[in-house]
Amino acid sequence: MEDGILARQAKIEAGMFLDTPKDPLEEAAKEAAKKMKPDPDAKRFRHLNVDTDTHQYDLPTECLARPAYNTSGQGVLININSYAVAKFPDLIVYQYDILIGSGVEKRGLVTKIWNSKTLQGEIGPGWVFDGNRLGWSMKEISNRQFTVDLDVEQGIQARPGKSNSHKVQIRPSTKINLAAIQAYLNGKMTMDNSVLQAIDFFDHLMRVTPSKTMYAIKRSFFDPKMVKRERLGGGVEAMKGVYQSIRIAHGGRLVVNVDVSNCVFYGDYPMEMMATQVTGSANALICGEMSKKVKPSFREAEKESLTFLKLKKLKKIRFRVRYRGASEKTLKQVHMVKEFAQENCYDWYFQQKDRETGVERRTSIFDYFMEKYNIHLSHPTMCVVETMRKGIAFPMEVCYVEPGQKYPYKIDAVQTAAMIKFAVTRPKERREGIEGGLRLLNWEGDPYIRNYGLKISPNMLETQARLLAPPIVQFAKTQQKPGYSGRWRLDGQQFLLPNKNDLIHWGVCIINSVGRDRLDIPEASTFIRSFVNTYKGHGGKVSNANPPIMEGPADEAKCVTDLFNEIVAKTGGGKPQMMVFLLAGKDSICYERIKKSCDCRYGVVSQCMQNAHVKRGQGQYISNVLMKFNAKLGGTTSKVGGKPPGGHFKVPTMIVGADVSHASPGSLQPSMAALTCSMDKTGCRYAAACESNGHRVEMITQFNLEDMLTPLFRQWMSETGLGRMPQQFFYFRDGVSEGQFQHVIQQEVKHIKRIWRTLDESNQYQNYDKIKFTVIVASKRHHIRFFPKERSPAADKNMNPCPGVLVERDVTHPFEYDFYLNSHSAIQGTARPTHYHVLMDEAKMPPTELQNMIYEHCYQYMRSTTPVSLFPAVYYAHLASKRAVSHENRPASSGAHQFNEEQQRLELIKLQEEAEMTGKKLSKSNSEKLHRFTEAESRPLLKMKNDTGIMWGMWYI
Numbered sequence: 001m002e003d004g005i006l007a008r009q010a011k012i013e014a015g016m017f018l019d020t021p022k023d024p025l026e027e028a029a030k031e032a033a034k035k036m037k038p039d040p041d042a043k044r045f046r047h048l049n050v051d052t053d054t055h056q057y058d059l060p061t062e063c064l065a066r067p068a069y070n071t072s073g074q075g076v077l078i079n080i081n082s083y084a085v086a087k088f089p090d091l092i093v094y095q096y097d098i099l100i101g102s103g104v105e106k107r108g109l110v111t112k113i114w115n116s117k118t119l120q121g122e123i124g125p126g127w128v129f130d131g132n133r134l135g136w137s138m139k140e141i142s143n144r145q146f147t148v149d150l151d152v153e154q155g156i157q158a159r160p161g162k163s164n165s166h167k168v169q170i171r172p173s174t175k176i177n178l179a180a181i182q183a184y185l186n187g188k189m190t191m192d193n194s195v196l197q198a199i200d201f202f203d204h205l206m207r208v209t210p211s212k213t214m215y216a217i218k219r220s221f222f223d224p225k226m227v228k229r230e231r232l233g234g235g236v237e238a239m240k241g242v243y244q245s246i247r248i249a250h251g252g253r254l255v256v257n258v259d260v261s262n263c264v265f266y267g268d269y270p271m272e273m274m275a276t277q278v279t280g281s282a283n284a285l286i287c288g289e290m291s292k293k294v295k296p297s298f299r300e301a302e303k304e305s306l307t308f309l310k311l312k313k314l315k316k317i318r319f320r321v322r323y324r325g326a327s328e329k330t331l332k333q334v335h336m337v338k339e340f341a342q343e344n345c346y347d348w349y350f351q352q353k354d355r356e357t358g359v360e361r362r363t364s365i366f367d368y369f370m371e372k373y374n375i376h377l378s379h380p381t382m383c384v385v386e387t388m389r390k391g392i393a394f395p396m397e398v399c400y401v402e403p404g405q406k407y408p409y410k411i412d413a414v415q416t417a418a419m420i421k422f423a424v425t426r427p428k429e430r431r432e433g434i435e436g437g438l439r440l441l442n443w444e445g446d447p448y449i450r451n452y453g454l455k456i457s458p459n460m461l462e463t464q465a466r467l468l469a470p471p472i473v474q475f476a477k478t479q480q481k482p483g484y485s486g487r488w489r490l491d492g493q494q495f496l497l498p499n500k501n502d503l504i505h506w507g508v509c510i511i512n513s514v515g516r517d518r519l520d521i522p523e524a525s526t527f528i529r530s531f532v533n534t535y536k537g538h539g540g541k542v543s544n545a546n547p548p549i550m551e552g553p554a555d556e557a558k559c560v561t562d563l564f565n566e567i568v569a570k571t572g573g574g575k576p577q578m579m580v581f582l583l584a585g586k587d588s589i590c591y592e593r594i595k596k597s598c599d600c601r602y603g604v605v606s607q608c609m610q611n612a613h614v615k616r617g618q619g620q621y622i623s624n625v626l627m628k629f630n631a632k633l634g635g636t637t638s639k640v641g642g643k644p645p646g647g648h649f650k651v652p653t654m655i656v657g658a659d660v661s662h663a664s665p666g667s668l669q670p671s672m673a674a675l676t677c678s679m680d681k682t683g684c685r686y687a688a689a690c691e692s693n694g695h696r697v698e699m700i701t702q703f704n705l706e707d708m709l710t711p712l713f714r715q716w717m718s719e720t721g722l723g724r725m726p727q728q729f730f731y732f733r734d735g736v737s738e739g740q741f742q743h744v745i746q747q748e749v750k751h752i753k754r755i756w757r758t759l760d761e762s763n764q765y766q767n768y769d770k771i772k773f774t775v776i777v778a779s780k781r782h783h784i785r786f787f788p789k790e791r792s793p794a795a796d797k798n799m800n801p802c803p804g805v806l807v808e809r810d811v812t813h814p815f816e817y818d819f820y821l822n823s824h825s826a827i828q829g830t831a832r833p834t835h836y837h838v839l840m841d842e843a844k845m846p847p848t849e850l851q852n853m854i855y856e857h858c859y860q861y862m863r864s865t866t867p868v869s870l871f872p873a874v875y876y877a878h879l880a881s882k883r884a885v886s887h888e889n890r891p892a893s894s895g896a897h898q899f900n901e902e903q904q905r906l907e908l909i910k911l912q913e914e915a916e917m918t919g920k921k922l923s924k925s926n927s928e929k930l931h932r933f934t935e936a937e938s939r940p941l942l943k944m945k946n947d948t949g950i951m952w953g954m955w956y957i
């Protein structure tokens with residue numbers, strides 16, 4: 001995500017021809033680069049494609065130039081985990097399209113053919129191959145076509161009727177002129193395809209050597225000999241590695257960003273051990289028994305058990321087999337799991353052919369191993385492992401998982417906790433890890449880097465940063481000055497604004513589970529009294545200090561209904577203002593059912609708390625919950641002090657934050673788009689709207705923007721704008737890569753301007769075109785880290801950067817308007833700054849004002865007594881998009897989305913295509929499944945009941 005310049009291109013690998021004499025074309029390229037003169041009309045910025053109706057909305061056609069630098073605060077020197085490229089070549093590299101066989105051969109076969117003596121003899125040394133269809137070299141060759149016979153290569157006799165001969169075609173495709181990078185950095189040419197190809201060349205050149213000795217996951221490399229790894233349970237383990245990425249940077253140079261990388265891999269365990277851990281079975285015997293088909297009821301047909309479904313996480317995993325008597329060839333061969341069969345080793349039969357007599361007989365896998373190898377299988381009731389080779393299957397206990405395979409699914413809550421504990425490192429330890437990664441990469445000793453003449457400084461970059469002054473935090477009657485600590489206390493403080501209306505109509509429901517942190521009504525009453533008293537101490541207005549408390553049934557939806565009716569009956573007949581639920585644990589399904597009923601059926605805000613915390617009843621916990629409680633009731637915790645009534649803004653200003661969250665890999669849960677909209681003059685309170693956005697679609701659709709923003713804009717004009725449109729409009733967008741910047745401008749911003757125009761035409765405001773748009777992308781998906789100097793004012797006690805450290809040079813874009821801002825105080829680990837990229841600024845707000853506004857608003861986050869790391873509008877959008885899951889229009893009885901839904905859908909589509917080709921029809925059950933999956937992608941969320949204005953409040957916080 002963070003390497004947008006590289007990501008916008010198709011992957012291009014770099015190739016080299018070692019010890020090659022200088023090419024005349026290369027020399028010509030050097031001379032041409034020297035003679036190039038700056039073109040006054042050339043733009044150094046990425047151009048944005050313009051569609052037919054862009055001009056009527058005054059959208060920019062190129063990225064925004066950096067107008068100036070911040071001059072506030074104080075200057076500080078810090079180190080950044082990037083390394084300057086001291087020298088890079090300006091040669092010509094030739095790229096080739098390579099077709100091996102028909103182009104659909106498996107990766108292992110393609111690699112064998114590429115490494116064959118025949119092919120290497122045809123093309124010569126020094127080539128780099130991407131393992132698929134592209135190759136590179138510094139040597140120019142013409143079209144080549146030849147055949148590789150692997151049987152001849154291996155010196156074995158060809159099998160009758162089975163040819164092992166493969167056709168190879170090599171065709172020149174393009175030339176990459178590396179001089180384009182320097183020409184761009186010098187302002188002599190535009191950012192075009194030639195520059196991007198040259199950057200990609202260096203990016204992939206640097207991957208060649210580490211990929212040969214380490215596990216390569218994109219730009220991260222993991223040493224197989226690494227002893228520092230952590231078993232996370234469930235058959236997976238975490239490993240630390242090193243990340244590297246080369247990029248263009250401020251100062252007219254290339255830099256290499258190096259960081260510690262963490263990744264989850266399958267453990268290299270025996271397959272039966274892996275199966276028991278993945279399914280959560282106590283042992284192999286139970287795993288085998290629980291994998292059998294189950295019959296839910298007398299009337300229903302048999303179906304796959306939950307244990308068997310969990311085994312599907314191991315599909316396409318690579319493994320080898322080991323057993324007594326196996327040939328050397330068998331031991332070396334790597335297989336891939338196609339499927340786990342419902343049959344076990346007793347029930348899986350195949351035709352065994354006697355090589356001496358040629359007679360075939362039907363035998364089971366269990367009998368085969370017993371008769372041929374005298375092996376009595378220990379766990380014959382476990383599922384048989386089917387491979388990708390037709391008819392080839394093995395008992396699970398002879399299979400061993402190959403190391404270095406990335407785990408592609410979302411890890412569960414327990415694994416996540418273990419992963420965080422493993423990944424979190426203090427700055428000193430992280431810097432040591434980076435230095436260890438540099439030793440693994442060994443740029444100085446890398447033959448490819450060295451022979452290309454690429455030289456990278458071994459010293460971490462030092463940059464002149466700014467330390468912005470911390471703001472004052474304003475409460476109702478007092479102010480606090482957190483200074484550079486980034487922390488302030490809530491005890492003794494009254495919220496800036498309490499709840500709008502006295503709290504009268506509210507109640508409490510206890511939802512207990514058998515044997516888990518059970519709570520009785522007297523305990524709950526004691527807690528609620530303390531809760532109410534603390535709220536009053538913070539300025540909350542509570543007229544009903546003794547709300548009804550009830551113990552609810554096991555059905556969460558019925559709990560909500562019963563509590564709603566109880567509140568209406570016992571608090572004077574008014575509609576509930578708040579419903580409180582005390583839960584036995586962290587059951588996400590229980591939580592989502594409560595939120596769905598409260599938000600969508602009744603339109604009432606709710607607050608959930610855990611029984612364990614309720615029993616302890618600590619004051620700090622109560623105050624932390626009350627910040628959310630008060631916000632949901634229309635209050636405001638605090639704001640930045642020392643500002644005029646309009647806060648940072650001199651004119652009426654609206655802020656909108658946008659985020660799209662995606663489901664875990666394999667799930668068909670739709671992507672959730674969320675938009676937040678400021679609802680006061682100071683940008684403290686935000687309303688939010690959510691909607692499904694298709695399957696893994698990042699750009700928010702025009703329909704969703706219109707459906708969500710139109711009512712929010714109307715509400716803002718009614719309550720905050722006093723009947724007028726805003727004069728200034730900020731759009732903060734999260735989660736998009738640099739390759740999607742043009743889509744943000746040409747799609748999302750264009751549609752937002754169209755909404756304003758429609759509102760203007762319908763209400764005769766006649767001033768929509770006067771709204772000044774500022775569009776900013778905020779991202780935390782990058783590997784830049786700050787390392788302050790010892791005894792620096794920018795360093796905290798753990799050597800993390802203090803809140804307010806701003807970087808605008810050395811690792812930012814050479815010409816465009818971007819910056820890194822560390823606005824928070826890291827509680828654990830190493831702080832990660834947020835990368836802000838300004839795409840559009842019609843208001844022409846000076847950088848000092850804009851950056852300080854972003855920083856100070858991080859102190860206005862509603863539920864925290866520390867500044868947050870991300871601009872609140874975006875942070876709230878992220879919260880709302882996660883909460884939107886509970887608004888899915890699907891019955892609770894359907895359970896959670898399965899991890900392999902997408903895989904099932906693709907398999908069904910393939911079956912449908914095969915059926916159409918043969919003139920057949922897809923079976924009724926498969927047709928119904930495919931329809932259900934397709935419908936799930938496009939089904940809109942349930943609408944919130946808004947009769948009391950829940951949508952205009954902070955229901956999601």
